[in-house]
Amino acid sequence: MTKTRWIATTTTTLMLTAALIGCSTNQQVAQDNHSAGSHAIDHTDSQDHAAKPTELKPVWQFSDEHPQARQDTQVKFQLLDPTGSPLTQYDIVHEKRLHLIVVSADLNYFNHLHPDMQQAGLFTQTLNLPRGGRYKLIADVTPTGQSASSYGQWIEVGGDELALKPIQLDTDLTKTVAGQQVTLQFDRAPQAGQETMMTFHFADATTQQPTTDLQPYLGAIGHVVALSADAEQYLHVHPMEEKGSGPDAMFHIEFPKSGLYKIWGQFQRKGEVFIAPFVIRVP
Known part of the structure; x- marks a missing residue:
């Protein structure tokens, strides 16, 4: 029976090396600490959210170490506490525990998704990206009792690539x-x-x-x-x-x-x- 190989990333692009963890049927290479850049801001509470807590460690996992355009790829996301245990309590913010933003490197592709937490602390989402190239995933969450946080991860997607089209200033709004x-x-x-x-x-x-x-x-x-x-x-x-x-x-x-x-x-x-x-x- 074919086993799904789950890969967790350590840098801003999807790594190609894997290491077997214990006797699990899944494989991971490590965990990602890369943030999304500026933290999320929500003014519905009339306050800015502080930067994410440094003690929480993000883990991104992918079902395919070589994601392909126009093919389903599962992505999983979780946060680990300082003991290495998955964080399981998240506030519901605007009806969802996690907002997942997906953009292409040139920002011409945009999607706003809401992965399900299918088991304690592990969010799962199926992606089907339209073309090859670099994409950024941003997980926007609010751990219970803490400020809103955002965690980013770049991935490389195989397949036909269109020439990047840098965003152009709108002169007419x-x-x-x-x-x-x-x-x-x-x-x-x-x-x-x-x-x-x-x-x-x-x-x-x-x-x-x-x-x-x-x-x-x-x-x-x-x-x-x-x-x-x-x-x-x-x-x-x-x-x-x-x-x-x-x-x-x-x-x-x-x-x-x-x-x-x-x-x-x-x-x-x-x-x-x-x-x-x-x-x-x-x-």
């Missing part, structure tokens, strides 16, 4: 998505290290009438993920007013460093989740 005219606005020009109010304004793309029937997505009017162009600065923010239905969704956000950032706003209307992406420059 109005886009049409899912029949909605979505405009991104700021109360003042974003500056690194300074908090600003970011507003998504929605109107019907045909009639221009303000949209007032947005539906809750994961318990809120919307969610926003932002990443720097190198995918090292990560922010996950939630709205100021969770129960709204439009036409505005407002978020406090503070960009940690200067540079280009890609912003993905996720919203729901008529039972369909849609994403409004924008690229801005932060001086």
